[in-house]
Amino acid sequence: MQAEEPVNSPDMVVPEINTLILLDREVDMVTPMLSQLTYEGLLDECLHVNNGSVELDASIMGLQQEGKKIKVPLNSSDKLFKEIRDLNFEVVVQILRQKATSMKQDYTEVTTTTQSVSELKDFVKKLNSLPEMTRHINLAQHLSTFTSKPAFLGQLDMEHTIVEAQSYDICFEYIEELIHKQEPLVNVLRLLILFSITSSGLPKKQFDYLRRELLHSYGFEHMATLNNLEKAGLLRKQESKSNWLTIKRALQLVVEDTDTANPNDIAYVFSGYAPLSIRLVQHAVRSGWRPIEEILKLLPGPHSETKRGRFSSSPSYDTLQASANIDKVADGRRSLVLVVFIGGITFAEISALRFLSAQEGMAYDLIVGTTKIVSGHSLAETFVERLG
Known part of the structure; x- marks a missing residue:
């Protein structure tokens, strides 16, 4: 808006919301596919808030x-x-x-x-x-009746194995086994989407095989379901090497020895995995996105960072200044950052943002805006076609 209609500096009011961070859900489809382990997130996973x-x-x-x-x-x-x-x-x-x-x-x-x-x-x-x-x-x-079930613990274990990109074969066999046991379709789709995103698609042979097994197990009407997932790019054949390992390491998404009782990192919300989306917010408020420019190029969609200069009529491409003295509002309160998720946010991500906001040395108060609250279940469910 600033680029389309520059505002003259005398007319500019210092806004109460200092920074706006807009994230499209597509940038991070890994996080919602994982089982949330915060109290509110788990309530949503099991009972649908x-x-x-x-x-x-x-x-x-x-x-x-x-x-x-x-x-x-x-x-x-x-x-x-x-x-x-x-x-x-x-x-x-x-x-x-x-x-x-x-x-x-x-x-x-x-x-x-x-x-x-x-x-x-x-x-x-x-x-x-x-x-x-x-x-x-x-x-x-x-x-606890859900979380103590072997199926839940097995799924959790497999999610971490996929995120850590440890063993391709074990993940493939586990998903195949779920299909043969006719576990709930949405559970299978969540793992399949997670597997496909982190490995940048499945090799053609495995892709065709799992597709065929899924239709045999759950019915041929789900051809439309698989088609929807392919169109959305969430299930695909492997065409290039996966960037996931590079992204995971650069943004420190897997945190060993996470202390869930006295957390010092947002990774506590998934017992060892830090949501990619919230790591991006963390970088934005600390030092802007410039330092992680190369990593942002590996994520879906374009990215940009604009600063509205107080004395310039056109926006300059600059980093977000996260120093407390610049960002204190006149009466001494912390500045506000509005974080907006387009396409939905999970309760676990909201918890991670609240945790960030409460950290010592944090120069901002965070406000969350979103188009809806989602979970892996509700997202996967939107692709399921029930014919007849």
Whole structure:
């Protein structure tokens, strides 16, 4: 807009939003195909969060209403949810256990010793959070029935193997086995898309073989599904060497020994994989995209970086300045960066952005905008054609 209609510097108002980062989902289709491991991300993976709530059987929430569905709200007005939504699920289970144990000890003290009125008042105050505790313990218990299944753990293991680009043959055999077992089609498609993107397509022989096996297993009406994936470039024959290893190393996407309880990197949201999309945001706010120019050329689509100069009428191609003194708004608050995902963002990526924003030395507050919230399931589902 600035290039089309230059603004004269006297008319320019210093905007509250200092920087806009626009990312097309196509730049990073690897991240949404992976299973999210944050609490909110996992809720979406297993129960499909819709407009800030999940719908599930009343019996799961401990209510005696067999077969009745209830909506469970998930938003920041629930203090406990606000505290645990962005954490890795492993850590959430530990926190809920600690809170329940502490409440049990308080209860024992109240019932076995004489308490002053103010001590009783404190205990009653704690009891106010009991409904939230019960809600999340029930939800976590239900999620554990998914996460403890061998199929889930196997899928997780295979996702990491594919991302690390370790063994082509093992990945190929695993996907073949899933097809023969007739595992849910969407699960197979997610791995297939992940495999195809990271290896820059499948060799013709394997491509034709998996295509044929998939149609035999799930029905020939899915020719349209495979066609959709090919048209979108998410399933393709290998025509060139994969750039994934170079991208992975340059942006440090795989982080060994990730501490999920005390994370120091965004990789905690996938237990060892840092979302490519959020690494790009990280680079943009730290030093601009200039230093990683060569890596950006390996990603899909064009990229550009424009700075609106305060005293020039035309934008100059320059880096984003991430120094706190330049970017402090007049009243001392941190500047705002608006990060917009066109084509959807996952809850795990939102958690990674919140984590970034909370880091010491971060010169910005981040606001996230998106066309929709997505998961690997909802994205893969859009390609599935059900004929008849």
